[in-house]
Amino acid sequence: MSAPRVLAVLVLLLSIALPAQARTVYRCVRDGTVSLATAPEPGSRCQARQIADDAVKLPNLWGALGVVNGTLYERQQDGKTVYSTRNLPGSVKVLSFTVQTPPGEPAHTGLGDVGKPRLDRFAKQFQAAARSTGLDDAWLRAIAHAESGFDEKALSPKGAQGVMQLMPQTSREYGVSEPFAAGQSIDAGARHLRTLLRRYKGDLTLAAAAYNAGIGAVARYGGVPPYRETQAYIAKVQALHARYREALAAAAPRKGRSIAR
Numbered sequence: 001m002s003a004p005r006v007l008a009v010l011v012l013l014l015s016i017a018l019p020a021q022a023r024t025v026y027r028c029v030r031d032g033t034v035s036l037a038t039a040p041e042p043g044s045r046c047q048a049r050q051i052a053d054d055a056v057k058l059p060n061l062w063g064a065l066g067v068v069n070g071t072l073y074e075r076q077q078d079g080k081t082v083y084s085t086r087n088l089p090g091s092v093k094v095l096s097f098t099v100q101t102p103p104g105e106p107a108h109t110g111l112g113d114v115g116k117p118r119l120d121r122f123a124k125q126f127q128a129a130a131r132s133t134g135l136d137d138a139w140l141r142a143i144a145h146a147e148s149g150f151d152e153k154a155l156s157p158k159g160a161q162g163v164m165q166l167m168p169q170t171s172r173e174y175g176v177s178e179p180f181a182a183g184q185s186i187d188a189g190a191r192h193l194r195t196l197l198r199r200y201k202g203d204l205t206l207a208a209a210a211y212n213a214g215i216g217a218v219a220r221y222g223g224v225p226p227y228r229e230t231q232a233y234i235a236k237v238q239a240l241h242a243r244y245r246e247a248l249a250a251a252a253p254r255k256g257r258s259i260a261r
Helices: 003-017 123-133 137-148 168-173 182-199 204-213 215-221 228-251
Strands: 023-030 033-037 045-051 067-077 080-084 092-100
Touching: 123 137, 123 182, 137 182, 137 204, 137 228, 168 182, 182 204, 204 215, 204 228
Parallel strands: none
Antiparallel strands: 023 033, 023 045, 033 080, 067 080, 067 092
């Protein structure tokens, strides 16, 4: 089933319960995953979208997620029947669907160049984000170095913002209120990378490719897209990752070494 058809089903289900009017569909995000629902989902950040009954073309509310295999569920919420593509407690399956979404944002090589590790840049923020997400600190810093060169004011020609070069929609999905604040950018970028790593079962290369070219592009090509920009970006991240691993290992206190003088 296409993305517009799934949305059409939601609109149809709404029309059963409501008089003729513009319908409201909620795009809800939780832990980097997207769902569509007929009411705000508890525990998710949801944005309402009005869909006119006479709309000729239904919008794509999924975003660039590649191929999405999902299920439409029915449940009771606040005494009303609610439909959602997220399996919440008390849900009953209505139908299964497959959505083909756009490939995502154009790829880029990043604003940062391969160079010496810069452990002084936002060290506490990277340590905190790596610890809270379980990411490799060296890999997280390598991504930031490749993306922006640690420039918290960086703005790419395509609209990516801040240290982690997040697109505005991605920033909103992770609750970023100030995209040029280094701490918020690093925290949201780390959570987004964690979501990608979970999707690709820990494959750093695929996660970096999706961060660069979008999940849709990775799904479309069944792996790293054949984009020159993405391949150059991955090579840059891999080189920086090795350098940051060495630098962080050298900077770490050795076990058993006395600090007394």
